[in-house]
Amino acid sequence: xxxxxxxxxxxxxxxxxxxxxxxxxxxxxxxxxxxxxxxxxxxxxxxxxxxxxxxxxxxxxxxxxxxxxxxxxxxxxxxxxxxxxxxxxxxxxxxxxxxxxxxxxxxxxxxxxxxxxxxxxxxxxxxxxxxxxxxxxxxxxxxxxxxxxxxxxxxxxxxxxxxxxxxxxxxxxxxxxxxxxxxxxxxxxxxx
Numbered sequence: 001x002x003x004x005x006x007x008x009x010x011x012x013x014x015x016x017x018x019x020x021x022x023x024x025x026x027x028x029x030x031x032x033x034x035x036x037x038x039x040x041x042x043x044x045x046x047x048x049x050x051x052x053x054x055x056x057x058x059x060x061x062x063x064x065x066x067x068x069x070x071x072x073x074x075x076x077x078x079x080x081x082x083x084x085x086x087x088x089x090x091x092x093x094x095x096x097x098x099x100x101x102x103x104x105x106x107x108x109x110x111x112x113x114x115x116x117x118x119x120x121x122x123x124x125x126x127x128x129x130x131x132x133x134x135x136x137x138x139x140x141x142x143x144x145x146x147x148x149x150x151x152x153x154x155x156x157x158x159x160x161x162x163x164x165x166x167x168x169x170x171x172x173x174x175x176x177x178x179x180x181x182x183x184x185x186x187x188x189x190x191x192x
Contacts, residue, residue, distance in 0.1 A: 032166040034077045040164070041073055043185045046090040048161075049081040053168040064159040065090065082167035085134075087156045088141045094186065095142050095157035097133040104152035105131045117189060118182035122164055126174045132162050134186040142191065 030038075037047045046067045051057040063086045068076055077083065087094050099105035105123075112119055112133060120134040130152070142157035156162060163169070165176045 030074065031077065031079075033081060033083050034074050036083055036165055037073050037077045038070075040083075040085060041068070041070060044092040045094060046086040047073070047164075048084055048086065049076050050084050050163070050167075052080040052082055053173070054082060054170050055163060060084070060161065063090065063161070064088070083164050084161045084167075085164050086159070086161045088158045088160075093137045093139075093141050095135055095137055095155060096160075096162050097135070098154040098156055098162060099130040099132070100147075100152045100154075101130050102128055105129075108133055108153065118187040119180045120182065120186040121179040122162075123177050123179045124163070124169060124174070125172060129172070129174070131179055132164075136186055136188040138188050138190045 033049070037049075040047050046063055048060065048063045048068060049058070050060065063084075067090055085091060085094065085096075087096055097108050099108055102125075105121075109119060109121065117135070121131055122134070123129065123131040125131070137157070142155070144157055144160055145153075145155035147154050163176055165178050167176045168174070169176065
């Protein structure tokens, strides 16, 4: 096929052909949300988008039971959005220690370190605020501990989600940051 025939074949309807054919350019760069989504998905975590600078707003309950296919990740995280991780079975029994204050964050970090457990943590409120510790449970999915049962702490273990970097906190505008990542993935621990 000649270049002229190729140009006419690829030409959109009702457009005038030009002298030169140029191939469509694909975006070769990705956003930080896309990069983190792909990396976390490859670790077995169930990631999904939520509206930018919000904790909710799009249907998310479906992700309690399903995961995005790898081919859907780049499209799902196109444009500005926050990145969420679902706890529980769809994330290899991930559970999150959600610390509401700096004191709680420091306390739980000290407890994990004293037990010799590698740290995978996110700061959600800047250096003065709280954060999350990510762990896999060897025995399976664990139950949630809602607000008020532990001091300034929640456990998210079943069909709950948290925002993760590079999300923007809806109340403070602070960008979630990785605090510490010992190892290639969150550590696996026993309930005991």
